[in-house]
Amino acid sequence: MxxxxxxxxxxxxxxxxxxxxxxxxxxxxxxxxxxxxxxxLRPPKKLNKYGSWALVTGSTDGIGKCLSFELASKGLNLILIGRNPQKLQTTSNEIRAKFGKEKTKIKIIVIDFEKISGEEIEFKICKEIEGLDVGVLINNVGLSSERSRFFHEIGLKGMIDLVSVNVGSVNWVTKAVLPGMLKRKKGAIVNIGSGSSVIPSYPLFSVYAASKAYVAMFSRSLSIEYKQFGIDIQCQVPMLVATKMASIKKASFFIPSPEQFSKASIKWIVYDTICVPYWTHALEWCIMNMIPDSLVNRMLLRYFISVRKKVLRKENNLA
Structure with a gap:
């Protein structure tokens, strides 16, 4: 039984x-x-439906410069923001040479986000974009720590600059552009974040990673606030890209060139609030999620301490 x-x-x-x-x-x-x-396979959004102008910060190097070329290829006029007027003019000339002076209108705004206040940033951008239908905003400008440092070793200026550029720029540029989008009831805002903000930890780059975590939460919250007004807001989360800021010269399987990342970035604009646009970055993120956080933390700490030792040895040899 x-x-x-x-x-x-x-x-x-x-x-x-x-x-x-x-x-x-x-x-x-x-x-x-x-x-x-x-x-x-998914087709990209038609970005010119948001407006005929796109504004890009940090547009003279790396991801920002390549995204400017991609936006121009989609038929958008450009507002390029950077701190170096010569580099801005060079970028402008290169874009016009490729796409034609008549086809792409370009406006240059010189701003050093480390040196002027938020109110000045907002006022200057509002004045320069008056009358333009800025439909796409790419908040790309960013600043990284000079090298691997323990938190107590970061100087006051270094800490203020990191927060001013990585957090302040996103706030004040968005604040300048948003009223026009609200008036037209359409717009797309893309904030370039960092994979450092979504992994278990990023030791010896704590302030940088925390500033990028702010960008992710800022984007997520604003997306909910402004979706009802026809404004799509997104944070893109790249892992390592072969740029000057990352101090990586050559691209590899897991580290795309800025051109490769930008092509993927354009395809993802406004599809998700938080996204990892490049496919090997997404694969890397998936693999990392399978590893226990404690092991990831130990591996990262060991790696960045080794990087720190190499830099210190190099500095001591040069001294």
Whole structure:
């Protein structure tokens, strides 16, 4: 009798267990196919529907410069913001040479986000973009720590500059551009964040990572606030890209060039609030999520301490 009851119980349990297993398997398959579609097959949004002008901060190097070229290729006029007037003019000339002077209008605004106040930033941008239908804003300008440092070693100026550029610029540039988007009831804002803000820790770059975590939460919250007004707000989270700021010269499988990242970035604009646009970055993120946080923390700490020692040895040899 007991044996018969056990068999009946097994038969009763096997159906829901198989059902759960079946649903779990196909859920993962669906997620994978959705990821493949999003990364490689999904068509990009038509950005000129938001307006004929795009504003890009940090537009003279790396990701910002390459994104400016990508936006111009989509038929958008450009407002380029940077601190170096010569570099801004060079970038402008290169874009016009590629896409034609008549096709792409370009306006230059010189701003050093380390040196002027938020109110000055807002006032200057508002004045310069008056009458322009700025439909796309790319908050790309960023500042990283000079080298791996423990928190107590960061000087006051270094800390203020990091926060002013990485946090302040996003606030004040958005504040300058947002009223026009609200008036027209349309707009797209893309804030370039960092993978350092979403992994378990980023030791020896604590202020930088924390400033980028601000950008992610700022984007997520503003997206909810302004979606109802026709404004799409997004934070893109790249891992390492071969740029001057990252001190990486050559691209590799997990480290794309700024050109490669920018092409992926354009395709993802306004599709998700938080996204990892480049496919190997997404793969890297998936692998990292499979590793226990404690192990990731130890690996990162060991790696950045080794980098720190190499830099210190180099500095001592030069001294």
């Amino acid at each position: 007991a044996s018969s009851t056990t068999i009946d119980l097994k038969k009763t349990l096997i159906i829901p267990i198989c059902t759960i297993g079946f649903l779990t398997f196909f859920t993962q398959i669906f997620k994978f196919l959705k990821w493949v579609y999003s990364m490689f």
